[in-house]
Amino acid sequence: MEKIQHSHVEVRGLKLHVAQIGSGDKVVVFLHGFPEIWYTWRHQLIAVANAGYRAIAFDFRGYGLSDQPPEPEKANFNDLVDDVVGLLDSLGINKSGIKPMVSCHHQEWNAIWVNIDTTDHTYQLAFLIGKDFGAFPAYMVAAVHPERVSGVLTLGVPFMLPGPSAVQNHLLPQGFYVTRWQEPGRAEADFGRFDAKAVVRIIYTLFSGSEVPVAAEDQEIMDLFDPSTPLPPWFSEEDLSVYASLYEKSGFRFALQVPYRTLNVDGGITELIVKAPTLLIMGEKDYVRKFPGTEDYIRSGAMKHVVPDLEIIFMPEGTHFVQEQLPDQVNEFIITFLGKHSA
Template sequence: MNKIHSSLIEVTLLPNSPLSLSLTSLNSMQKIQHRHVEVRGLKLHVAEIASGTKVVLFLHGFPEIWYTWRHQMIAVANAGYRAIAIDFRGYGLSDEPAEPEKATFNDLVEDIVSLLDSLGINKAFLIGKDFGAIPAYMVAAVHPERVSGVITLGVPFMLPGPSAIQNHLLPEGFYVSRWQEPGRAEADFGRFDVKTVIRNIYTLFSSSEVPVAAETQEIMDLFDLSAPLPPWLSEEDLSVYTSLYEKSGFRFALQVPYRTLNVDHGIADPKIKARSLLIMGEKDYVLKFPGMEEYIRSGVVKHFVPDLDIKFMPEGNHFVHEQLPEQVNELIITFLDKHSI
C-alpha cells in the first residue's frame, strides 16, 4: 500500500476517535484495497472493495477525493456490488498530466472508459458528485453501451459549454468566476496551508448560500475562523483530505472543472438513455444558481434525461452523501437493485 495510504488509514482508524465513519466498521474500511492502474499513460489511484460483475464506479467532485465515497463504497459492497472509487487525474494519488492547463472534461471521460477497459469491465453504474456528474453523463451520452445507470448528487445533467453556468447572472465575486481567473485562486489559496483551504471550502460550501466575495475580498476571506467543522466531518476526515491534496495540490483541480467548464465538447442534442437518479439536498447552494431549481423541479432536465428519478432531501446540503449517508445509501442501493440485470 502506498505510504500515504498507510498513514491515511492509520489516521482514519484511530481507536476511540470521533470518526465520521460511524456507519462503517473498521474492518470494512480496512477491506478497501488500493492500487494504481495505468490509464492513457498515467497511473490512476483506484480504491476498491468487493468483486463480481455488478460494478459501481464513483466519481468525486471538489474538494473531494476517493475518500468522499467511504460510506457509499462499503454500503454498496455489502449489498453485493463491486465498488470502485478513483482519484481523477491530477487529484490525490493519481498522476498529473504533463500539461494540466491543456486538460478538459474529455480527458476524464476517456480516462473512465479506458479504466473500465483496463479492469475488464463492460458496463458499470456511474455515480458522480458535484463536477463528477459531468463526466458521468458525458460517458452515458458518448458511450451508452458502457453505462448501466447514472446517479448524480448535487448537480443535475449538464454538459460543459458556454451555457453550463450563467456566471454573468451572478455577482462578480461568484466563486466559479473567481476560480476561473488564472492565478487568482492560486494566490488566494496560497495564503494558507492545505488543511486550512480544505476546511474553509468544506465549511463554506456546506451553507445554503452561494459563495460570493465582495469586490475587496477573495473567496477564502468569506470563512469565519470561529466556525466549527460540519458535525459530519471529523478532524480525522479532514486530515485524510489534507494528506491527499498536499500530494496533488490544486493546479489540476482549478483547470478541471473550473477553467474548462465553458469549453464546448460538441455533444449535440444529447439524450441520455440510461436510467438515472438525481439526489439533491434542499439546502444545497447549487439550487440557488440562476435557473437551477426551476430546471430541476419543472422537469426540463428530463428533456435530456427522460428516464430520470429525482429525490430531494429536505435537510441535505451540498455534501449530502457525507452528511446523511444512511439515507443516501438507501436511495442508491434501491436504484441499483431496481436496475441491475
C-alpha cells in the same frame, strides 16, 4: 475501511489511484467532485459492496494520489470521460468488440464511429455515480458510450454539459466563486496563503451552507470564512487530515483547471440524450439550487428532455455534501436504485 483495496492502474499513460471493495459482475464506479477525492465515497463504497456490488472509486487525473498530466492547462472534461472508459477497460470491465452507433456526436471522437460493424458485441456494464463536477463525466460517458453504462446517479448537480451555458456567471455577482476561480492566478494566490489542510477546511465549511459563496470586491473567497466556525458535525478532524494529505500530494493546480477553467468550454458534444436510467439526489439546502435557472430546470421537468428515464429525490436537510452528511439515507437511495436497474 481497512477492507478497501488500493492500487494504481495505468490509464492513457497515467497511473490513477483506485480504491475498490467487493467483487462480481455488478459494478459501481464513483466519480468525485471538488474539494473531494476518492475518500468522499468512504461510506458508499462499503455499503454498496455489502449489497453485492464491486464498488470502485478513483482519484481523477491530477487529484490526490493519481498522476498529474504533463500539461494540466490543456486538460478538459473530455479527458475525464476518456479516463472513465479507459479505467473500465484496464480493470477488465468490458468485453472486446466494436462499439455500436450511438445517438450523439462528438467532434473529437467522430472517426471512431465510421464504418460501424453491426456485429452484436456485448459489454459488461457499470453504474456511474457522480457528485458535484463528477456528474459531468457521468452523464457524458452515459451518452457517448451507452453500451458501457447500466445507470447514472448524480448528487448535487443536475444534467448539464460543459459549455457557455453550464454556469451563467454573468447572472451572478462579480465575486461569484466560480468566476473568481476561473481567473488565472487568482485562486492560486488566494489558496496560497494557507496550507492544504486549511484550504479544505475553509471550502468544506463554506460550501456546506445554503448560500452561494460570493466575495465582495475587496475580498477573496477564502476571506469569507470565519475562523471560529467549526467543521460540519459529519466531517471530523480525522476526515480533514485524510483530505489534507491527499491534496498536499497533488496540490490544486489541476483542480482549478478541471472543473473551473474548462467549465464554460464547449466539449464538442451535440444531440446528446442520456437513455440510461438516472437518479438525481438534491439536498434542499444545497447552494447549487440557487444558481440562476437551476431550481426551475430541476422541478419543471425540463431535464427529462435530455434524460427521459429520470427520477429525482429531494432531501430536506441535505447540503451539497449530502453523501457524507447523511450517508445512511443516501446509501439506501443508491442501493434501491441499483437493485431496481440491475440485470
